[in-house]
Amino acid sequence: MDSVSRLRTVVATRYVTPLREGGSLPGLVEADDLGMYVLKFRGAGQGLKALVAEVIVGELARRLGFRVPEIVLVELDPQLSKAEPDEEIQDLLNASGGVNLGLDYLPGSFDFNPRVRDPGADLAARLLWFDALVLNVDRSWRNPNMLLWHREVWLIDHGASLYFHHRWGPGWAPAPEYRYDAAEHVMLPVAGDVAAADRALRPLVTGDVLDEVLALVPDEWLGAEPAFGSPAGTRAAYRAFFESRLGRADVWVPALEEARAARV
Template sequence: MDQVSGLRTVVATRYVTPFREGGSLPGLVEADDLGMYVLKFRGAGQGIKALVAEVVVGELARRLGFEVPEIVLVDLDPQLSKAEPDEEIQDLLNASGGINLGFDYLPGSFDFNPRVRDPGADLAARLLWLDTLVLNVDRSWRNPNMLLWHREVWLIDHGASLYFHHRWGPGWQPAAEYRYDASDHVMLPVAGSVTDADRALRPMVTAGVLTEVLALVPDEWLAADPAFDSPGDVRAAYRAFFEARLAQADTWVPAVEETRAARV
């Protein structure tokens, strides 16, 4: 196996089946290490920036103590499309040659809903804090994006986070504040103190952690961003966002607490 940006790289050897419940039509693939991975395609409608968000937020969550399936880079040969009878999937495979993103497949896992099984007030508050930090707009009761596997809650699907990067351009600077509506968050009704979660988690998001996580994103994905001159400039922009967002936490944490208090 090669090592690229600190993430393992595997080669897709067989396309197994699509997961049609996902908007980006992710698929299950087998790789040359004999592992099975949920593949997120670079050629999907959300584009490469969704894959960047998956890496940054997923690996940050892992470092903050959340369970996240192993993230790997998947080298995909479009020739795999020749064995696929579905024309839509053929087109997706043909548009996704090169490095894509994969997540370790968790066999036997199923969708987790905190309304059915209590995840614990502390975990709920921590996840609410994380999603507010990264502006994850896709963790509602309609689409929790959590799995239960081996009695643990696992986080998946962070491609809708960091939504600001779809609109940045030359000279971009972090906004003074970002709109985030926590009222629809799936963990809101069961979360404990977000203030306590902030005290625990904010000090863990250090400059070193941010540098480490951003270094995991392949240069070629960042080089494709027309708003910046180099991958280093893109990483600096993401770092600037996190630094500004953390500096604003004394504003948005109380706002989330107010929303939680109104819901309880």
């Protein structure tokens, strides 16, 4: 799927079934375009910041050449809860009226495990680099968050990335360093040259690309952050993080190489 200039908006017309593999209890819904989407609820325990991370990280990954299911905005009417017998799901639907996040459902896909099928050293190194950039702490061998579909690897579930935004407050500024432990990253045992991945990918994360990706996040989701006063201020904070993180790549990329060498 190609990059898009804005996220499509669809309207959920039917709640199909819960997907209980995820901690946030995502669900499968049908929309007014007759498509099927994995719905991430704004009323789930992780809140709007998880949806923001899904958009920023998923769309940045797409622009760096990774395969990511199409991300859409899903308008949800809480009235859909009336047809749902499960009280937990009723509560979730009732708490999630408005704009939610959906990912194109990939029928017939299944969990990808690089221990079973070699993803290739280059893809593994690039994904290890990317997850370190966005502080994705949720791609371990226990929970790879990758799907195999039509013999290609697709990335899903980025809501745990950008963990720093859960600690925002007055006077926030990017930290000089961020803790990122790659020891259990699912791609570490099969990754190739991470320094080469850095040379290939870092120049692609330009200011224009960051602005394009950040513009895809609904103002409504960013306006809920009081630390910066406006959606524009919140976008500027995310951009400041990325600029700082990229500027310190000379610290965390060698750390990834050391972790990789220790596993070889």
